[in-house]
Amino acid sequence: MQTYAGISVVNALPSWYGSSMAVNLTVSVSIKEAEKCKKNDILIDTILNFFHEKYGIPCLDINVESQIPEKSGLKSSSAVSTALIGEISKKFGIEIDVPKYSAILSLKAGVSYTGALDDATSSYYGGVSFTYNKEFKIIDIKDPPELSAIILPRGGRNIKIDLQYLKKYRLIFEEIFRVSRQNIVLGMKLNGILVANILGYDINEIEVALKKGALAAGITGNGPSIFAVTKIGEEGPIVDALSKFGNVIVTRSVGYVSRD
Numbered sequence: 001m002q003t004y005a006g007i008s009v010v011n012a013l014p015s016w017y018g019s020s021m022a023v024n025l026t027v028s029v030s031i032k033e034a035e036k037c038k039k040n041d042i043l044i045d046t047i048l049n050f051f052h053e054k055y056g057i058p059c060l061d062i063n064v065e066s067q068i069p070e071k072s073g074l075k076s077s078s079a080v081s082t083a084l085i086g087e088i089s090k091k092f093g094i095e096i097d098v099p100k101y102s103a104i105l106s107l108k109a110g111v112s113y114t115g116a117l118d119d120a121t122s123s124y125y126g127g128v129s130f131t132y133n134k135e136f137k138i139i140d141i142k143d144p145p146e147l148s149a150i151i152l153p154r155g156g157r158n159i160k161i162d163l164q165y166l167k168k169y170r171l172i173f174e175e176i177f178r179v180s181r182q183n184i185v186l187g188m189k190l191n192g193i194l195v196a197n198i199l200g201y202d203i204n205e206i207e208v209a210l211k212k213g214a215l216a217a218g219i220t221g222n223g224p225s226i227f228a229v230t231k232i233g234e235e236g237p238i239v240d241a242l243s244k245f246g247n248v249i250v251t252r253s254v255g256y257v258s259r260d
């Protein structure tokens with residue numbers, strides 16, 4: 001099964017309300033029955049153990065092909081978990097709420113702070129998710145504006161996230177969530193700049209992208225990757241400017257995908 005990377009509209013850590021926009025960088029997971037169970041990383045093994053214990057599925061060999069850098073804020077873990085859960089449910093005919101179980105099992109595996117239901121929902125269904133992660137509730141999924149996303153991918157996040165400190169900003173992130181439901185691009189701009197400031201990232205590249213005409217720019221997830229968005233066809237000056245800081249990826253927003 002194939003799922004998508006995402007860029008943040010609203011980071012859910014401060015208020016539990018989250019929103020993410022799918023972009024066209026993909027993860028593909030395939031599975032094959034195996035004689036012996038092998039050890040994988042913690043997220044994959046948590047998912048396999050859950051399906052083994054609850055539904056008696058056999059040992060599986062897992063193949064992951066990913067275009068998404070890890071620990072970068074581009075939602076790679078949600079893309080891997082939704083693709084794997086979706087593939088298992090298809091192969092073994094198990095009816096399950098894929099993003100919800102991605103969130104539950106990501107928390108169990110310790111790879112997420114809130115379960116990241118926002119990330120899981122946009123990874124699996126495309127579009128722009130609006131979720132309340134505390135109750136594993138999907139509030140809405142919208143089709144995104146047609147946008148070009150210019151990404152400065154940076155992996156290997158090594159900053160320490162102080163969740164209690166982030167929660168001091170709950171009210172302002174709740175407000176950004178409300179704004180985002182009316183205006184996705186304004187929401188991702190406010191969130192992206194504020195998260196950069198709060199987590200202590202350099203805002204230089206963000207400022208450069210905005211000066212070159214980006215509709216929004218900021219940190220995605222908990223960083224360190226930086227994104228900018230523009231109308232399709234207007235990416236040139238931003239790509240040129242951000243390329244001075246490293247190799248950029250140019251991709252697009254992804255619309256809602258029916259999984260029926």
Ligand SMILES: Nc1ncnc2c1ncn2[C@@H]1O[C@H](COP(=O)(O)OP(=O)(O)OP(=O)(O)O)[C@@H](O)[C@H]1O
Pocket residue numbers: 041042043044064065066069070071072073074075076077078080111116221222223
């Ligand atoms: N290419 C991959 N192959 C296998 N597992 C992967 C891959 N990419 C991510 N994962 C899984 O995701 C887990 C952690 O992901 P990571 O911390 O990189 O999250 P992320 O989604 O990039 O971060 P963020 O939430 O900031 O977007 C890893 O432990 C691993 O299980």
Ligand SMILES: O=C(O)C1=C[C@@H](O)[C@@H](O)[C@H](O)C1
Pocket residue numbers: 008010011012013018019073075111112113114115116117118119220221222
């Ligand atoms: O770990 C988590 O729960 C999250 C991580 C980031 O991707 C955030 O952007 C997301 O909203 C929640």
